[in-house]
Amino acid sequence: MYVLGIDIGSTASKAVAMTMDKKIYAKAVVSHGTGAIGPKQVYEKILSESKLEKSELKRILVTGYGRFVFDDADSQKSEISCHAKGVLYLSPDVRTIIDIGGQDVKAILLNDKGMITNFVMNDKCAAGTGRFLDNMAKVLNVKTHELGALSEHATEVVNISNTCTVFAESEVISQLSKNVSVENLIAGIHQSVAKRVSSLVYRNGIVKEVALSGGVALNKGVVKALSEALKLEIIVHEDCQFSGALGAALFALEEIGQK
Amino acid sequence: MYVLGIDIGSTASKAVAMTMDKKIYAKAVVSHGTGAIGPKQVYEKILSESKLEKSELKRILVTGYGRFVFDDADSQKSEISCHAKGVLYLSPDVRTIIDIGGQDVKAILLNDKGMITNFVMNDKCAAGTGRFLDNMAKVLNVKTHELGALSEHATEVVNISNTCTVFAESEVISQLSKNVSVENLIAGIHQSVAKRVSSLVYRNGIVKEVALSGGVALNKGVVKALSEALKLEIIVHEDCQFSGALGAALFALEEIGQK
Ligand code: SF4
Numbered sequence: 001m002y003v004l005g006i007d008i009g010s011t012a013s014k015a016v017a018m019t020m021d022k023k024i025y026a027k028a029v030v031s032h033g034t035g036a037i038g039p040k041q042v043y044e045k046i047l048s049e050s051k052l053e054k055s056e057l058k059r060i061l062v063t064g065y066g067r068f069v070f071d072d073a074d075s076q077k078s079e080i081s082c083h084a085k086g087v088l089y090l091s092p093d094v095r096t097i098i099d100i101g102g103q104d105v106k107a108i109l110l111n112d113k114g115m116i117t118n119f120v121m122n123d124k125c126a127a128g129t130g131r132f133l134d135n136m137a138k139v140l141n142v143k144t145h146e147l148g149a150l151s152e153h154a155t156e157v158v159n160i161s162n163t164c165t166v167f168a169e170s171e172v173i174s175q176l177s178k179n180v181s182v183e184n185l186i187a188g189i190h191q192s193v194a195k196r197v198s199s200l201v202y203r204n205g206i207v208k209e210v211a212l213s214g215g216v217a218l219n220k221g222v223v224k225a226l227s228e229a230l231k232l233e234i235i236v237h238e239d240c241q242f243s244g245a246l247g248a249a250l251f252a253l254e255e256i257g258q259k
Numbered sequence: 260m261y262v263l264g265i266d267i268g269s270t271a272s273k274a275v276a277m278t279m280d281k282k283i284y285a286k287a288v289v290s291h292g293t294g295a296i297g298p299k300q301v302y303e304k305i306l307s308e309s310k311l312e313k314s315e316l317k318r319i320l321v322t323g324y325g326r327f328v329f330d331d332a333d334s335q336k337s338e339i340s341c342h343a344k345g346v347l348y349l350s351p352d353v354r355t356i357i358d359i360g361g362q363d364v365k366a367i368l369l370n371d372k373g374m375i376t377n378f379v380m381n382d383k384c385a386a387g388t389g390r391f392l393d394n395m396a397k398v399l400n401v402k403t404h405e406l407g408a409l410s411e412h413a414t415e416v417v418n419i420s421n422t423c424t425v426f427a428e429s430e431v432i433s434q435l436s437k438n439v440s441v442e443n444l445i446a447g448i449h450q451s452v453a454k455r456v457s458s459l460v461y462r463n464g465i466v467k468e469v470a471l472s473g474g475v476a477l478n479k480g481v482v483k484a485l486s487e488a489l490k491l492e493i494i495v496h497e498d499c500q501f502s503g504a505l506g507a508a509l510f511a512l513e514e515i516g517q518k
Binding site for chain 2: 032103124125126131132135163164165166167
């Protein structure tokens, strides 16, 4: 028997199937978030890829921004709790979690017992989020997932003075017209995200170890810039994208008495 | 003899030529703001249209966001001071000035002697500014200057839940795909500007009479929405676009001892 954790974000849905003894059995991600498509797709994807039958799932717990739109779940839980639980499963020493999602940025502070002691979220402003990177990539005519690799070829970091996504877009367009190198601009864009995110993190408090999760954690340029802004090393677990879904699966186990 | 006041904004430059006895002699506006073109263009335009000679100008005073880039001026003065002075020239009873520009929103509170007692500006975020309206117009495939008239045909106001320009754009696109009427969406967009601006104004304090200025004041839909949000009448002088330039001309007169 297994449990299933599903994390429905704003731009992607993730699922993790877990064994009764807390081992990851299967995972899946689809690039559709909340709405009709994402949750259904990721549910079907993990079932078909893992060859699991619905009858083998003892419990389904759903979390994330879009958790209220998925009817096949047995229960739901807040994304902050699931996120923290999932990150601690992957990296037990983490005390500060930074999550940069498609449309929001969260900072979570944990005590040495893994309890959430402070939390701050910015979901009102696109600056510093995945959406900021998407818009900049469009202006630069590259793909968002290429930004990280491209920034590795930067010879200097172009300062982007506007934090606002809208004004920063104009600034980047004007820099492009002056033939500033795309790679150097991307390094500046990553620095802009790092500035924005680090000010949120400082506001919330910061204790080592620090882990980054969320879709944007896959961008090595952002990780580097954020690590420089915070002046410390940042843990990026290869499964960090699944933190929320992992936490959801772990809570599902608890709910059926499987501690 | 005359004096000249020039107001170099982010998206437009305005000029006013004034007689020695404080009468408006000529005015001009060009849709280029700060940079090399705007100030030069508006200067040449007012000279050619009014048939004034440079030698007839006793003093040129420049204000606005781009005032540091114009070399032909004798002096310069902050936009807030010029703005307040210009608005009081047009409407002497005003105590609260709301200025919605291309890239910023300002609120100025005056005492009964016309002195500035409080001031707040948002120039870091595109929400609530002319830029917000420009972006929305683009999404709706209409011209910014058409928004006001179009909103008069609205049958209801569609609520735009996101304040952020970037997220509001996505929201409007998604509403369009559901065949929501463009006019009703525009009414919602104006309400969004009004919500954003009124919260800034309330923060700064509000005393009657209230005047609106800046390029966005020409949009009747925004004026209506803002008047509803603040629950009071708003003065929009037909020359309100020239407030800053007018104030600059008045200060130029003071500087040459013409009180
Ligand atoms: S600063 Fe820019 S990105 Fe942030 S809320 Fe305002 S408009 Fe949106």
